[in-house]
Amino acid sequence: MAYKQHFVEWFSGKSLPSYWTLTQIVATCTATMADSVDGGMLFQTDSGSGSPSAFLSFDDKCQYNPSGFGFISVCKKGSDNNIGIKGGIGSDDGTANPAAAVFMVEGTLATYRTLQTRNGGSETETATTTAVSQTEFAYKLEGTGSAANLSLNGVLSATTGSNLSTTKCQPLLYIQSRSTAAVKNYNVRYLECYNT
């Protein structure tokens, strides 16, 4: 069997590796290595107005197939109020809603941790029964061609067959603040993405 594209990021060391691109959607956000045990990468908004938000991406180098992929990440967010996070794969990093995407969505963007699929201008959100929280967790997204699945801490929690795109994608991490009162935090200490 030919080996397919596979990427692993441990988010450890002095700084974020240079192959990551930080794209500001609404300024200004930062992505730095956390100086804390199990802290991984700290993705952070500022406290400015207009919903500061950004993507971490591969600068639109899209090597992953939404019809046959796996995406695994370990993360936590620092607040339950006025923050939204996404993680998964998407076709472009210049807009909060890429044309093609499979995301895990958390925070005030959703009441429950949610599977989001995007195809063209359409979107499907499939909620799990796991409420959003500040607890760290592992999630896995899978695309099989006929379905997209979201597993939380090893348990299959949401699946959909709607709005499945075939457009090539890249790993994407997204943060958005909906408050002008405070900096928002999103820690990610593991990311793996691979074609199947």
Place this chain on the structure above:
Amino acid sequence: MTKSIYDQLNASGTVAKQRTVDTFSGDQIDFTQWSTSGDFGFNLANNDSSEFYNGGGVILKWYNANPVAGREGVLAYDNKRQFSPTNFVWIMNCKWTGTRTSGVSRFGIKRYSDGTFNGGGVAGATLGSDNAKISAYTTNETGGQISVVASTIDVDNVYHNYKGARSGSAYTLLIDGVTSVTETNGYLPVNASQPFLYCYNNDTTHHSLNCNYLEVYNT
């Protein structure tokens, strides 16, 4: 069926803790990940030519023909400390080259990447002038109390696999998966730490440290 690395390393449902892996391969050290500090006259190169056939990895070696006594250098994570001082494993494949009078090399995890070596806690191994045997090397948090506990293996100039682990109060160094040394003096770190590789020149002769694999993770 493609298996994820995550699923191979972790039981189903596990929320994995922090981990780092470096194979020190490629045309240069990744200085987005690593920092240098101290009297850093140490040359750093991946795949040093003299080691081409046996996987030299990274080599710490004084940069010219005239080592200066009393100089030291640390390769670390620029004080990004993501590893627990009480529940961790570090694994490194290392080779020390030199005579014991020429200097000492240490590696493992420690609190600080800057300042003098003995500031902050250390949990590592030492090769060279500290002891004639490969030894576990630890300090308490001030660095004022140092524990060097010898194994039964002479310091030599060949690669060994080293594994340092701590779970609670005991720190153990495993050499080539067989010989075990347990720290017995209680001089152990208490604060978050980062990986490090270190060299110190005792005199004006060369010594060096190669490392071709490094992995650290919290348990």
